[in-house]
Amino acid sequence: MAMTARQRARTSLYVQLGIFVAVLVALAITIDWATVRTAFFQFESLGGMFPTVITVGLKNTIFYTIISFFFALGLGLVLALMKLASFPPYRWIATGYIEFFRGVPALLVFITFGFGVPTAFPGTVWPTWLVVMVSLGLVAAAYIAETLRAGLQAVPRGQYEAARSLGMPGWRAMVTIIIPQAFKIVLPPLTNEFILVTKDTSLIFVLGLAVADYELTKFGRDGILQYGAGITPLVLAGAMYLIITLPLSQLARKFESRAAKAKR
Amino acid sequence: MSETIEEQFQAAGVVIDGLHKSYGPVEVLKGIDLEVAPGQVVCLIGPSGSGKSTLLRCVNLLEQPNGGSIDVGGYDVTDPDIDVDAMRRNVGMVFQQFNLFPHLTVLENCTVAQQKVLKRKKPDADRIAEKNLAKVGLGEFGDRYPDQLSGGQQQRVAIARALSMDPKLMLFDEPTSALDPETVGEVLSIMRNLAKDGMTMLVVTHEMAFARDVADRVVFMDDGVVVESGPAAQVIGDPQTPRMQDFLKRVLDPTHVEVDE
């Protein structure tokens, strides 16, 4: 066929556009828009959810995220250092931990700590925040450990040698020279990790909760039963997650471009 | 202003005796004997891969020797019970790649170990760092970050950083090899001044003019052994062994293109 590469590319573009428009038109015709609106977008019926969906739900989601994330950050740092240790048993323990918690669903860990611990140790009643912090933190720590390990290894070996040559003990070289540099490197992936933890706080719904401990998803699910507005309450909860996560991904992108610039 | 007596360092010497170092099955140092008397400058020369860096790094235990002994200013470095950090506090090291801390300012590069290792108070550490930065001609650069400096300036900061610990011995591993030709001179002239001040120095270098002018003794290494050593004028001016003659021809002959690193 007598078609240049450019013509071919243009034809292909038109074909793709055509399919896209066709799908949109088909959806517009077949979908019952009135029903969609009552099922998903009946926000006018949700007056009763305010302001608690923000003052309790959004607040708790943020609170659970922060405590879980920093618990995971501390534990993850210990695991990362263990993984880089010269004493083999440290490495084995860290590797075992990381493989285990990356391999099991977070939901199982939640159920274990929410229901298993009180059953196994009668009388121990963990407050909700502690269950959340430990369950989410243990899982996130496994991912964060790998991120931090990569970051620590990305700092050139000469930095460590220079620090040691100045008489710094190994731990001091780590704390003062290596970790601050590694931290800059891992800031973008850590921000993404933070976003994942934010979303995973929704797993709390499996626990029996006092209203004061509700977070966004629990609010959404209860709202479905309460307001007869279809799943609009969940759409509202989703929008609130985006209020947290979108600026964070923006931030991660900014860190990334700054890191790329610094490397240049 | 001349320096007070307290500010003058006390030089330490190095005595290396029968040093062996292997990486796995590969023997890199095959029994090295070498002595640097207190206050002396010894230049270590030799072809790439001959083990010069390895030897230097054994002296402050960045590499663990497999045999022989190294005495640094009275410390037997090869004794497994020595306080490695205490030994290193007295031994300055300057690397080919500078290895400045990029997240710290020039001044902080020179104060961080003073404060964290020697436990000096910040004003004292600042004063000492500023004195040494002035000594390397960078008194005005304390607030900058390393990536805002040229290679030559970075290497001068690295020297000031090492000097701020009041070392009794300085190790240099090809300090000018990573530099643009026009900045090599500024680093060498600082090293000349250091030598004049009486610092004990062990210098790996390809700068023959520097070795000839500054070194008390030159040691030529090849393939993990010391092939020739003696006064600079003798080793460089009147080499005895064919290997040394061949090496000198390659280093000094400008028409010979040496692809090195």
Ligand SMILES: Nc1ncnc2c1ncn2[C@@H]1O[C@H](COP(=O)(O)OP(=O)(O)OP(=O)(O)O)[C@@H](O)[C@H]1O
């Ligand atoms: N960590 C290591 N593991 C294995 N082999 C090594 C290691 N470090 C150095 N070597 C080997 O030891 C030999 C000597 O290396 P060394 O760096 O001491 O040479 P050099 O004289 O400093 O060379 P150059 O002039 O290129 O810096 C080389 O063959 C090198 O490949």
Ligand SMILES: [Mg+2]
């Ligand atoms: Mg070398």
